[in-house]
Amino acid sequence: MPPIVEIRNLKKRYAPTAGQKEGQYAVKGVNLTIERGEIFSLLGPNGAGKTTTISMMCGLLAPTEGDVSIGGHSIIRDPIAVKRMLGVVPQEIALYPQLSARQNLEFFGKMYGLGGTELAKRCDDVLEVIGLRDRQKERVDSYSGGMKRRVNIGVGLLHKPELVIMDEPTVGIDPQSRRNILDTVKSLNQQGMTVLYTTHYIEEAEELSDRVGIIDHGEIIALGKQGDLILKVGEKDVLLIKVGEVAAKAVDLLHGVAGIDGVTLADGGSDTVRVLAGRGRAALPQVIKTLDDNGISIQTVEVREPNLEAVFLQLTGRALRD
Ligand SMILES: Nc1ncnc2c1ncn2[C@@H]1O[C@H](COP(=O)(O)OP(=O)(O)OP(=O)(O)O)[C@@H](O)[C@H]1O
Ligand SMILES: [Mg+2]
Missing domain, CATH: 3.40.50.300 (P-loop containing nucleotide triphosphate hydrolases)
Incomplete structure (x- = not known):
């Protein structure tokens, strides 16, 4: 196909x-x-x-x-x-x-070649989908912008x-x-x-x-x-690992662990280690093991996900204009 x-x-x-x-x-x-x-x-x-x-x-x-x-x-x-x-x-x-929401749907449904009980059924179904069943008889000009948009969507769905x-x-x-x-x-x-x-x-x-x-x-x-x-754009996960007062030692230990691209103390306090990794979650077991082998216990871990904004920024050098 x-x-x-x-x-x-x-x-x-x-x-x-x-x-x-x-x-x-x-x-x-x-x-x-x-x-x-x-x-x-x-x-x-x-x-x-x-x-x-x-x-x-x-x-x-x-x-x-x-x-x-x-x-x-x-x-x-x-x-x-x-x-x-x-x-x-x-x-x-x-x-x-x-026209009301339903009348609009009926009008556009006819343009798509629907009619009779089939059209009535499709209007019922679509009104349900867009969540306007209860208000289907009100005129569209009395609707909020969001409700109008939902009717607009309903029109696009009529002919399945x-x-x-x-x-x-x-x-x-x-x-x-x-x-x-x-x-x-x-x-x-x-x-x-x-x-x-x-x-x-x-x-x-x-x-x-x-x-x-x-x-x-x-x-x-x-x-x-x-x-x-x-x-692909090399955006990395950031792991924030809270270990307490031994954080500086943890930073030293984690340097050189495979899959980790950078380790620093986190900003604003020295009880947390910030780890940069291509796939933070995948690197986590090795991080835990390394710290554990050296008698350092982890209090909390936060994974900061990379996102599309980062991708867009990397590609275009600026944020999405609004
Ligand atoms: N009828 C037109 N005549 C000349 N230029 C046009 C016309 N319509 C759109 N453009 C130009 O084509 C480019 C793309 O416009 P388009 O409307 O496809 O963007 P868009 O991604 O849908 O933007 P938006 O998020 O604002 O809807 C813009 O530079 C716009 O000024
Ligand atoms: Mg557009």
């Missing part, structure tokens, strides 16, 4: 805007494969090219170069088959404010797509709706749906994704499983 998403050398050059001689490339040759059953996060700052990439994937924007296959169907040659397979949740909310693409669905909403959306993504995925999720929030990519692609200036600058990405 072909992968659910295959992006090949995808490029987009926009027409020049005022003051530009020639159009700029917003997407500069993206290659990406997404397997069935994944939650894949496309993580990147404002203007990185996330929405442009997604717009090409769902046929809203013609690529300047390259192609995308969804389930083996080319977006250029077979856009109808592609539309059947994917649900899109756009960054901008696209709902009728005077194999792949759902969500473009920054949690920007600017309340924590409760954000929680609902993240949990919805996970439960949809557990039911077998593949999810492509774009965000500029590192912690969301961390929580949700199997694999992450970091995009900046129209290019994928890192791609892979979170753990692999972190290791």
